[in-house]
Amino acid sequence: MAARILSGRPVVESLHARIQQVLARRAPHQGPPTLTVLLPNDPSAQAYARAIRKQFTTLRLDYCTVDIDDTLDESRFAILLKRLAEDESVTGILALQPLPKGVSRRSLARLMPPTKDVDGVSFEQQGRLAIGSPWIAPSTPLGGLILLQHYGIEVAGRHAVVIGRSPVVGRPLALLLLARDATVTICHRRTPDLAKLTRQADLLFVAAGQPHLVKPDMVAPGAVVIDFGVSVRDGRLIGDVDPAVAEVASALAPVPGGTGPVTTAVLALNLLRLAGLLEENDLFPGAP
Amino acid sequence: MAARILSGRPVVESLHARIQQVLARRAPHQGPPTLTVLLPNDPSAQAYARAIRKQFTTLRLDYCTVDIDDTLDESRFAILLKRLAEDESVTGILALQPLPKGVSRRSLARLMPPTKDVDGVSFEQQGRLAIGSPWIAPSTPLGGLILLQHYGIEVAGRHAVVIGRSPVVGRPLALLLLARDATVTICHRRTPDLAKLTRQADLLFVAAGQPHLVKPDMVAPGAVVIDFGVSVRDGRLIGDVDPAVAEVASALAPVPGGTGPVTTAVLALNLLRLAGLLEENDLFPGAP
Numbered sequence A, B: 001m002a003a004r005i006l007s008g009r010p011v012v013e014s015l016h017a018r019i020q021q022v023l024a025r026r027a028p029h030q031g032p033p034t035l036t037v038l039l040p041n042d043p044s045a046q047a048y049a050r051a052i053r054k055q056f057t058t059l060r061l062d063y064c065t066v067d068i069d070d071t072l073d074e075s076r077f078a079i080l081l082k083r084l085a086e087d088e089s090v091t092g093i094l095a096l097q098p099l100p101k102g103v104s105r106r107s108l109a110r111l112m113p114p115t116k117d118v119d120g121v122s123f124e125q126q127g128r129l130a131i132g133s134p135w136i137a138p139s140t141p142l143g144g145l146i147l148l149q150h151y152g153i154e155v156a157g158r159h160a161v162v163i164g165r166s167p168v169v170g171r172p173l174a175l176l177l178l179a180r181d182a183t184v185t186i187c188h189r190r191t192p193d194l195a196k197l198t199r200q201a202d203l204l205f206v207a208a209g210q211p212h213l214v215k216p217d218m219v220a221p222g223a224v225v226i227d228f229g230v231s232v233r234d235g236r237l238i239g240d241v242d243p244a245v246a247e248v249a250s251a252l253a254p255v256p257g258g259t260g261p262v263t264t265a266v267l268a269l270n271l272l273r274l275a276g277l278l279e280e281n282d283l284f285p286g287a288p
Helices: A009-024 A043-057 A074-086 A104-113 A123-129 A139-150 A170-179 A195-196 A243-245 A261-275 B009-025 B043-059 B074-086 B105-110 B124-128 B141-151 B171-177 B192-200 B245-246 B259-275
Strands: A034-040 A062-068 A090-096 A159-163 A181-189 A203-206 A224-227 A232-233 A235-239 A249-255 B036-041 B061-067 B092-095 B158-164 B185-188 B203-206 B224-227 B232-235 B234-237 B250-255
Touching: A009 A139, A009 A261, A009 B043, A009 B141, A034 A043, A043 A062, A043 A261, A062 A074, A074 A104, A123 A170, A123 B124, A139 A170, A139 A224, A139 A261, A159 A170, A159 A195, A159 B036, A159 B092, A170 A181, A170 A203, A170 B124, A170 B171, A181 A195, A224 B124, A243 B234, A249 A261, B009 B259, B036 B043, B043 B061, B043 B259, B061 B074, B074 B105, B092 B259, B105 B124, B124 B171, B141 B171, B141 B224, B141 B259, B158 B192, B171 B203, B185 B192, B224 B245, B232 B250
Parallel strands: A034 A062, A034 A090, A159 A181, A159 A203, A203 A224, A224 A249, B036 B061, B036 B092, B158 B185, B158 B203, B203 B224, B224 B250
Antiparallel strands: A181 B185, A232 A235, B232 B234
């Protein structure tokens, strides 16, 4: 059996059509929502920023960048975010990794204004997730769920196994899955017998950052596998899931081509939500 | 085999000794930390408030109450919390359930000042948990982990199964367990085959609110079982774990007598942390 490939491209197309509809509906005097990207001097961050800019230009969403580097200590970072919080022309703020050396993820969570937090990194947005009332969820895990929804794959009542517990993918994904009525197991590098757990998954989400960690014998026949891994080997992007898993799984969102492209489109959707152009439960029906 | 009974009483005694040491160390001009309890007109809330008052009086911690009822709408609730936030004589605030009809858990999370949030209900404290950097964690789940620590039961690297996903116990417990390097499965009423999962638990945490839900055949021989259930039947407190589970488990924190008494002592500990009298990693070694 060869798995159905869950490509991100049609999901992005459908999200873009949706975004264009919403933008067309807005009042004539309303300008486009604007995203401000805090951009470190780092090749992957800059590649990601170019991808965002390209997509935002297509969608006629405004986009600008503010360069950040290690000379920015926590107090100057706080001043920058305060200024952006007060600037009415700024709808959303995205701080790309790596953060300046003097700024921890915890500081970012504390300083990011929740009402402009396009990627759900602030304590308030993370706290909403934690109590089961997500508003703006981190784009990568939310993109994964939107991808499943697009392909009609049910989450409620199923056993989802998540590998990885980063604050960017694994943890928020687990909380989103819980809010969608999945039974959730979270594994990580301290899990002694990973395969025993992954073989029980109806839905297996992999965000470990370990190239080809998941082999066919770790997957139950017929399971749905979603890969969030992004490693670079010999200049090529490779995921956490061995391509041979496609022989066992019923469906696979691969790297590259699966969840990756959806992430950027979700940033645009989150931006519309921050702008008040999308209803809270519009995007993600069933979320509380 | 009869399970070792994990009684809460010695845990409370050891926490009280610890609290008294800390209070004795403080500067002579410092008054005792003060807890303000928002107290609804409800018998269980009032019984809980009496238990807190009794413990706090023993510890010479200050305690006062503010009556709340359904006439308190969200805007008046917001004013009350703002006043308490600004009142320098208030160290910590605890809002007992049920909240006034016009105040949702989400509003409480938004309005509770994080630096006086003794039970970790605010978005900021929940967000800290969600990103894996807990500071003030909800007292009930934190009490469960402190109980295990007291009895030398290891959490890291073990498979913890949590039944229940409430924002008060199940969810924060799962996040705390994850921060302590457990592999975590969260089950709930939408989980199709509960017993299949619970039988895999090294550590089984039960917070479903269903009297005697967990039967001996749902528990692996030698597992550790921690009951958080609180139901009242014929005027007696009963838990979510059938007492016959003690024949299978290696250790059991029962209801009554297990985690319950620890919860109130953890409120006192959290109050000391809010007062700056306990170091962040002092209470819960290993937490990030």
